[in-house]
Amino acid sequence: MDSELIRVIAFLVGIIAFAALNAAYLVWLERKGAAHIQRRIGPKEVGPFGLLQPMVDGIKLMTKQILIPDGVDPVLFRLAPILAMVPAIMSFVTIPFSETLVARNINVGLLMIFAFASVNVLALLLGGWASNNKYAVISAARAVSQNIAYEIPMLITVITMVMITGTLNLNEIVAQQPNISQWYIFRFSASPLMPVAFLIFFICSLAETNRAPFDLGEAESELVAGFHTEYSSMGFGLFFMGEYANIVIGCSLAVVLFLGGWQDPFGLYPGVWWFLLKLYLLIFTVIWIRWTFPRTQFYGLLNLSWKILIPVSMFNLLLTAGFLKVF
Amino acid sequence: MDNAATNNQETFVLNVGPQHPATHGVLRLKLTLDGEYVVRAEPVLGYIHRMHEKMGENRTWAQFMPNTGRMDYLSALSYNHGYAAAVERAMGITVPERAEYLRVITVELNRISSHLVWFGAYLLDLGGFTPLLYAFDDREKILNLLESVTGSRLTYCYFRFGGVYNDIDENFVDGVKEFIKTMRRSLPMYHNLVSKNIILLKRLKDIGPISRETIRKYGATGPVARGSGVDYDVRKNEPYSVYPEFDFEVPVYHEGDSMARYMVRMDEIEQSMRIIEQALDKLPAGPVMAAKTPRIIKPPKGDYYQAVEAARGSFGVRIVSDGTNTAYRLKLRSPSFSNLSLFSAVSEGMLLADALALLGSLDLVIPEIDR
Amino acid sequence: MRNMDFTKLKEQLRPLAILEDVVVGEPPEEDTGSEARVAPEPEKLAAMHEPDYLARGFNLDVRVEAGKVVEAAGILDEHGFFLEAVTGVDWPQEGQLEVVYDYCLWQPQCRVVVRTRLDRQSPVVPTISTICPGANWHERETHDFFGIEFSGHPDLRPLLLPDDADFHPLLKDFKAHG
Numbered sequence: 001m002d003s004e005l006i007r008v009i010a011f012l013v014g015i016i017a018f019a020a021l022n023a024a025y026l027v028w029l030e031r032k033g034a035a036h037i038q039r040r041i042g043p044k045e046v047g048p049f050g051l052l053q054p055m056v057d058g059i060k061l062m063t064k065q066i067l068i069p070d071g072v073d074p075v076l077f078r079l080a081p082i083l084a085m086v087p088a089i090m091s092f093v094t095i096p097f098s099e100t101l102v103a104r105n106i107n108v109g110l111l112m113i114f115a116f117a118s119v120n121v122l123a124l125l126l127g128g129w130a131s132n133n134k135y136a137v138i139s140a141a142r143a144v145s146q147n148i149a150y151e152i153p154m155l156i157t158v159i160t161m162v163m164i165t166g167t168l169n170l171n172e173i174v175a176q177q178p179n180i181s182q183w184y185i186f187r188f189s190a191s192p193l194m195p196v197a198f199l200i201f202f203i204c205s206l207a208e209t210n211r212a213p214f215d216l217g218e219a220e221s222e223l224v225a226g227f228h229t230e231y232s233s234m235g236f237g238l239f240f241m242g243e244y245a246n247i248v249i250g251c252s253l254a255v256v257l258f259l260g261g262w263q264d265p266f267g268l269y270p271g272v273w274w275f276l277l278k279l280y281l282l283i284f285t286v287i288w289i290r291w292t293f294p295r296t297q298f299y300g301l302l303n304l305s306w307k308i309l310i311p312v313s314m315f316n317l318l319l320t321a322g323f324l325k326v327f
Numbered sequence: 328m329d330n331a332a333t334n335n336q337e338t339f340v341l342n343v344g345p346q347h348p349a350t351h352g353v354l355r356l357k358l359t360l361d362g363e364y365v366v367r368a369e370p371v372l373g374y375i376h377r378m379h380e381k382m383g384e385n386r387t388w389a390q391f392m393p394n395t396g397r398m399d400y401l402s403a404l405s406y407n408h409g410y411a412a413a414v415e416r417a418m419g420i421t422v423p424e425r426a427e428y429l430r431v432i433t434v435e436l437n438r439i440s441s442h443l444v445w446f447g448a449y450l451l452d453l454g455g456f457t458p459l460l461y462a463f464d465d466r467e468k469i470l471n472l473l474e475s476v477t478g479s480r481l482t483y484c485y486f487r488f489g490g491v492y493n494d495i496d497e498n499f500v501d502g503v504k505e506f507i508k509t510m511r512r513s514l515p516m517y518h519n520l521v522s523k524n525i526i527l528l529k530r531l532k533d534i535g536p537i538s539r540e541t542i543r544k545y546g547a548t549g550p551v552a553r554g555s556g557v558d559y560d561v562r563k564n565e566p567y568s569v570y571p572e573f574d575f576e577v578p579v580y581h582e583g584d585s586m587a588r589y590m591v592r593m594d595e596i597e598q599s600m601r602i603i604e605q606a607l608d609k610l611p612a613g614p615v616m617a618a619k620t621p622r623i624i625k626p627p628k629g630d631y632y633q634a635v636e637a638a639r640g641s642f643g644v645r646i647v648s649d650g651t652n653t654a655y656r657l658k659l660r661s662p663s664f665s666n667l668s669l670f671s672a673v674s675e676g677m678l679l680a681d682a683l684a685l686l687g688s689l690d691l692v693i694p695e696i697d698r
Numbered sequence: 699m700r701n702m703d704f705t706k707l708k709e710q711l712r713p714l715a716i717l718e719d720v721v722v723g724e725p726p727e728e729d730t731g732s733e734a735r736v737a738p739e740p741e742k743l744a745a746m747h748e749p750d751y752l753a754r755g756f757n758l759d760v761r762v763e764a765g766k767v768v769e770a771a772g773i774l775d776e777h778g779f780f781l782e783a784v785t786g787v788d789w790p791q792e793g794q795l796e797v798v799y800d801y802c803l804w805q806p807q808c809r810v811v812v813r814t815r816l817d818r819q820s821p822v823v824p825t826i827s828t829i830c831p832g833a834n835w836h837e838r839e840t841h842d843f844f845g846i847e848f849s850g851h852p853d854l855r856p857l858l859l860p861d862d863a864d865f866h867p868l869l870k871d872f873k874a875h876g
Contacts, residue, residue, distance in 0.1 A: 038460035134341050138363065138679070212454065213526055222349060222680050293526055295454025297680050298363065300529050373858040380843070381867050381874050416755055543780045543804075545832035559804040632755035632800065632809065634782075645800065647787050656868075660783040660800065668835045697858055 011103035015092040022248050023241035024054035030287050037291045064233035072230065073130040080127030080227075081235045084242035087116035087123075091249045096171045098262040098272040109170040110158065113253065117208065120246060121147040124210075127239065128227035139226030142216045142298060146207060149302050150214075153309035154204035157197050160317045161257050163324060164190045174261030178270075185258040189327070191320040193312075198258040200313050202282075205250030207301070209243060212290035216298055251282040338366050341679075345374045349452055349683045352693030354667075356686070358679070365682045368674045370667055376697040383657030388414055388624040389488065391657070396482040398661065399695035402441040403483045404434045404473075405637035406695075411486040412567055413633035413644035417626035418488065425613040426490035427569040432606045433473060433485060435599040436503065439510070440469040441638035442592045442599075445690045449589070450521060452687040453530055458521055465513050468506045475499055488624055489617035500607055507600050514596060522593065531586035535685030537673055538583060545669035549640025549662050550595065551689055554588035556581035561636035568635075572609070573602045585688040592690070625652050639663050639690055661695045704808060708746070708758070710773045711810075714766045715744040756800075756809035764814045764823045767799065771826040771833075774801045774810060781826075782809075784836035786844035788818075788870045795821045795844055816846065825851040843868040 028043065028050065035042025043050025068077060094109030096102040106112065121144055128140025161184065165173045177183045184190070185198045207214040218226035228239045255261055255278045262275040296304070344355035353374035359367040379398065383391045395410040396403035408430055415422060422430075443466040447459030470480045476495050477485035485491055521527060542552045552559055560577040562570045578594035580587035626648040634643040640662025647656035666689050674682040745761035762770055771781075782800040789796060792815075799812040816823055825848040827834040837848040838857040845866040848854065856863050865872060 034456070038457050039464060040460060134339065138341075141362075215454070216680075222683050224347065291457050292520075293455060294450060294521075294524065294530065296526050297530050298678065300526070373856070373860070376858040378867055378874070381872075384868075385874055413755070416753065419753070543778070544830055546780045546782055546830070547832075557804060564805055565807045565809075629754070630798075630811075631753075632811070634755070634802075634809075641782070641802075643782055643800065645783070645785065645798070656785075656787045658783060658785040658798075664835065664839075665782075665832055668832055672831065 008103060012093070015103060016089055019089050019092060019245045019248070020241060023244035024058055026244045026247065026283065027057070027240075028054045029284070030290075033284065033287045034291045037288070058237070061234055061237040066233040066235055067230075069132065069230050071132040073132075076126045076130035077230075078235075080123050080130060081231065081238035081242070083119060083123035083126060085238040085245070087119040088242045088245035088249060091116045092245075094170055095249070095252045096174055096256065096261060097275050099171070099175075099270070101272055102171060105169065105171050108168045110162065110168040110173075110253075113249065114155065114158070117246075117249070118147075118151065120208075120242070123239075123242070124227045127231070131227070131230040133230050135223040135225075135229050136227050139216075139218065139223045139229075143210065143227060146210070146214065146216060146301060149305035150204045150207040150309075153200055153305060153313040154208065156310070156313040156317055157201045157204070158257070160191070160197060160313070160320045163317075163320055170256050170261075174256055174263060177260035177263055179263065180260070180265035183258065183260040183263075183265075189323075191316060191323055193316045193319060194258075196312060197316050198254065200309050200316075201257065202254055203304075203309065205254060206286065206289070207305070209246040209250050211243075211247065211286055213293040213296050214301055215290075215295060216301060247283060247286055248279070251279050251286065254282055255279050337361055343683070345371075349686065350693070351448055351687075351691065354691065354693045354696070356670075358682070360679065363679045365674050365677050365679065368671045368682065370670055372667075373697055375694050377694075379659060379698045380657050383654045383659075385653065387652045388626070388654065391654070392486070393482070393484045395659075396479075396484050397694065398659065398698060399441075399637060399639065399642075399663075399692045400481055401444050401692055402434075402437050402638035403481065404430075404437040404477075404485060405635055406642060407483060407486040408434055408568070409633055409635040409637070409642045409644045411488055412635060413631055413646050414488050414624065414626060416633055417629070417631040417646055417648055418621070418624060420489045420617055420620055422490055423614050423617055424569065424611045425494075426615045426617075428606050428610050429476075429491050429495060429615060430486060431569055431573075432495075432503070432603050432610075433476065433483075433491075435602045435606075436469050436473060436506075437483070438638045439596050439599050440466045440473075442596050443469075445592060445638075446517065446521075449687045449690075450527075452683060453527065455521070455527070458517065461513070461517070465506075465510060468502075468509065472499060472502045472506060475502070487616065487620075489620035490615045492616070494615045500610075503603060503607060507604060510596070510600060514593070517593070522589070528586065530681075530684055531589055531688075532584060533582075534585045534681045535673055535677065535688065536583040537669065541669055541672065545672070546665040547640065547662075547669055548665065549636070549638070549690075550588055550591040551640065551666045553577065553579050553591045554688075555583035559641075561634050561641050565634060567633070569606075570602075573605045575599075575602050575605075585684055588688040588690075623652055625650055630656075634660075637662060639692065639695070640666060659698055661698060663689070663691045663693075663696045667691055667696055704758070707773070707777050707810075711758070711760050711770060712744050712746055714762045714770050714773075715746040715760050716763055717744060756811050758808070758810040760810065760812050762812060762814050764797075764816055767797070767812060767814055768824050768826055768829065770812045771799070771829045774812070775829050777803070779803050779808075779810065781830040781832050781836065784826075784833055784840050786840050786846055786868065788844065788868065789815075790818065790870045793818045795846060797821075797823055797840065797846060799826070821846040822849050823847070824849050827851060842866070845869065 032042040043053040046052040046056050091113045093103045094106055094112055124143040125140045128136040185194055187194050228236050259278050262270055264270045264274055338359050338361045341358045341360050343358055344350040345353040355371040357369040357371055358365055379394050382394055395406040398406050443462040447462035450458040474480045476493055476499050477483045537555045539555050542555045542557050558579050563577050575598045578591050580590050628650045630647040632645050634641050642662055643660030645658035649655040747759045749759055751757050779801040782802045785798050787796040794815045795818050796813055796815050801810040837851055840846050841854050842856050842859045
């Protein structure tokens, strides 16, 4: 058999395990983080520091019955959670965890991730639509307009990055940032607005993954649980894992594009540990934000995108183009 | 509401509740929505209606006292106070000064705890989870203090006709002083972390403005009225108990939006602490029960009214007595009932999320509406 | 009424009050503390009393015909009063149902009670929700509890009782179980 094929399969298994483990332990991290932010203890009963809690939760979710309510579209209802999970896992294929630790180093890696990321919104839409539940429909409608609004500034920022790096290959992008002064977040020679670009990218990835303060799709005080109101058992579980996988993807991309991926800040010991360190720092920031801020209102969310993020990112694009032309 | 709007094919009905995270209890809102815009909102009540007023006719005056604490479970002592004061008025009982001071101290502590719950739960409505835990942390101290003197943590039944049933001790006084110290540290923190938060300001400023006229027409009282520039607080305008002896302000904001109601409640926490401090300083010695309270309460024939300022507004008790040991008629006027009745008028044309932010700013306690 | 003179209000309300012959043994009319200056003829009194506030908790007590409650509400509304509550009292011995309207003023302190008596068999009173929209719910509640019909009320469905409730729990002949 083709050794490349075996390699890819092995990586895929590894990626699924990584995604699932991440989802499980990010929940743990989120609960512990939230607990400490809220002056509580958090999970502590199952295993040391509650470390086995995610496993127990997982088993619980898997052994629960999947309830299919009356009047739902049976095909779409079942399809939606799968659609939420699969693209998220697929996006991991091109993420370079280190120079060699990458499932498939393809030239259009960045493009592929965004192609899969756009499928995510379809899952929310289908899940909401198929549920035969008004909360879910409202949530789906919100999710779609939110995703459209935030994909634009995100992609404009990414285009800016591609113009600077001149490649869509994630490994090459990382290779261009060997130490902290070369990281694109601080690459002021490319554009003085690089930290702003990073901020835009980060905000957009929060919104894209429906994370607080942009979690309008599942605003529990308004829409109960939004698009997954009717989902039980692993139907809910897949949505949940998909959400966390998407957070990991979003943060990984931010690390790769702006924070030098697996590169050491001082150019000494590059490797997967740097990648994971930066990744989890970003993820912790995401969790931190969630437990600190109230939820935005819908028009506030759209205003932020259309009136601030898109103009600023467009300006940054033009500025960068000018810099590239001049220097 | 014109029929064209409600019969429009584009609208649909969304049932918020009776089991819904935003209604904090079993309230149901029948919202007719056009997209996310509220075309018509109809609150549906009565899911925990218990007919307290009939119970009042079937029990002796003293036996009804625990019921009052079960109307508004968040500021039960104000309801105790209203009922006890009404019966005392009917009976002509004079309450010893120390007892009145204890009433004021406990009622104001209860008011703070009620506002803290509202603060946390309201932020929860707005999607901010963390303030709830902080607020409950502070509230826990109040519950412990009140438990030590009243014996219960939530549905208090501390007042008796002619006084209170239990005197306080040194530990309580120290505990309250300690609590006020920590609360004075917490309150600025809440303002820093929450009140000045840009997202919160965007969500509350200019959202759900209620005009003075609407307040009056619907008979809304309490922080809801004071957020709309109405300087009406039963403690000041129709003084009862020993409130005239304290120096405190009634916070009034004129904007009428959700933020104004938010700020009124936050400022009231500070004012309540001022009252408690003064009450502790001035606390007279003496008995906590009137010496000459009759053993069997039989108010003379006639009707009597007593209003008190509960955490949610003016709570009124109308007693009609026929001179027997049970009430002939006992009307409980609950503030949230009137406060909620303006919801459908104000929420028209608002976005769903804003309408729920408005609902939260009314600070509803459903058992008190349903009685 | 302590802080302010409500002469004008009283002048406007007095014509609405019914004339009562003798003070009967009814609870609401028993207290007639400051009635002396009201009556031109001793046997025909306008049923408007100013009870002792400290003893009763309200400042003015007016009894009107059922048809006059709207007019009374209008006058009070003009003076800036708000409606605290509407409620009923059942008087089976007299075969009457009483409707009580509690009004209150923000400032200065003043509480006015307007009451009217209806025939217990067919209790009908015009709605005041046209003047105070807040009365809408209070009247619905009173309809629930006493079966009092508020004519002209936009929506008299049960508010606190179940939709199919065919009983009126606060009538004296309704026995609560348990």
